[in-house]
Amino acid sequence: MATRLVLWDIDHTLVDTRGFGWALFAEAFHQVTGVPLERQPRISGMTEPVIFRETARLHGLSTTREEFDAFAPVLAELHLRHSAELRERGHALPGAASVLAALGRVPGVRQTVLTGNIRATAHVKVAAYGLDRHLDLGIGAYGEESEDRAELVTLALDRAGCPASEAVLVGDTPGDVRAGLAGGVRVVAVATGRCGREELRSAGAEVVVPDLSAHDDIVRLIMNGQTGAVRQRSR
Structure with missing residues (x-):
C-alpha cells in the first residue's frame, strides 16, 4: 500500500547538534540533581526518561518519575534559551x-x-x-x-x-x-x-x-x- x-x-x-544538545542535558542534570555530570550511558535509541535514569545511576543516584518530571522543564527551558546557539553549533x-x-x-x-x-x-x-x-x-x-x-x-x-x-x-x-x-x-x-x-x-x-x-x-x-x-x- x-x-x-x-x-x-x-x-x-x-x-x-554536534554535542551541544548533550551539553544542555548536562546543565539541566546538574541543576536538578546538584551533581555535576561526569559520565554518560550509551544513549543511542534511548528515550529521555531512560537516559536520565541511567545517567543518574552512573552517578550513584536513584531516581523516580518525579525527578524526571522536575528535570524535563529545565531541559526544555535551556533549549529554548539557547536555540540560537544550537542553530549555530549544529x-x-x-x-x-x-x-x-x-x-x-x-x-x-x-x-x-x-x-x-x-x-x-x-x-x-x-x-x-x-x-x-x-x-x-x-x-x-x-x-x-x-x-x-x-x-x-x-x-x-x-x-x-x-x-x-x-x-x-x-x-x-x-x-x-x-x-x-x-x-x-x-x-x-x-x-x-x-x-x-x-x-x-x-x-x-x-x-x-x-x-x-x-x-x-x-x-x-x-x-x-x-x-x-x-x-x-x-x-
Whole structure:
C-alpha cells in the first residue's frame, strides 16, 4: 500500500547538534540533581526518561518519575534559551531538508517525528534548522510519553489515524529499527549516527542507506520501497 505517514527520528537522522544538545542535558542534570555530570550511558535509541535514569545511576543516584518530571522543564527551558546557539553549533544533516520538502509535496503524505526527545526539545531542535515547516508535530510521539519506542510507534499511528501498513519509520539506531518492526511499520535505517550498517542490519533492517543526500532516491525508497542506486550504495 502507498505510504501515508513518515515517522522521523531526530538526532543523527535529521540533525546533528554536534554535542551541544548533550551539553544542555548536562546543565539541566546538574541543576536538578546538584551533581555535576561526569559520565554518560550509551544513549543511542534511548528515550529521555531512560537516559536520565541511567545517567543518574552512573552517578550513584536513584531516581523516580518525579525527578524526571522536575528535570524535563529545565531541559526544555535551556533549549529554548539557547536555540540560537544550537542553530549555530549544529546543523541539519545532508539531504534532510530536501527529502522533507519533497515528501511534503506528495499529496496525502504526512510527516512527523518519533523521538526519544521530550516534546519541547524536539520542537526546538527541528525548528532551529528550519525543518519544522515540513512536519506535523502535533501527531508525533515523544520520549516522555513512553520508555518503549514501540509504544511510541503505536501512539503516532493512532494520532495520525494511519494503519501500520501505510507508515514508514526512518531512524539511525537499532532501537529505531526494532521499534518500527515491533510496531508493524516499514523501516528505512540511515547510517548517519554512531551505529554502523552491519549493526543496523543485525537489528532487522532490510534496507540501510548511508545518508539522505541522494534525496530523490530516498524519496522513492520511502514512498514505495524501490531502492535502486541507494541499495547499491548501502552494500
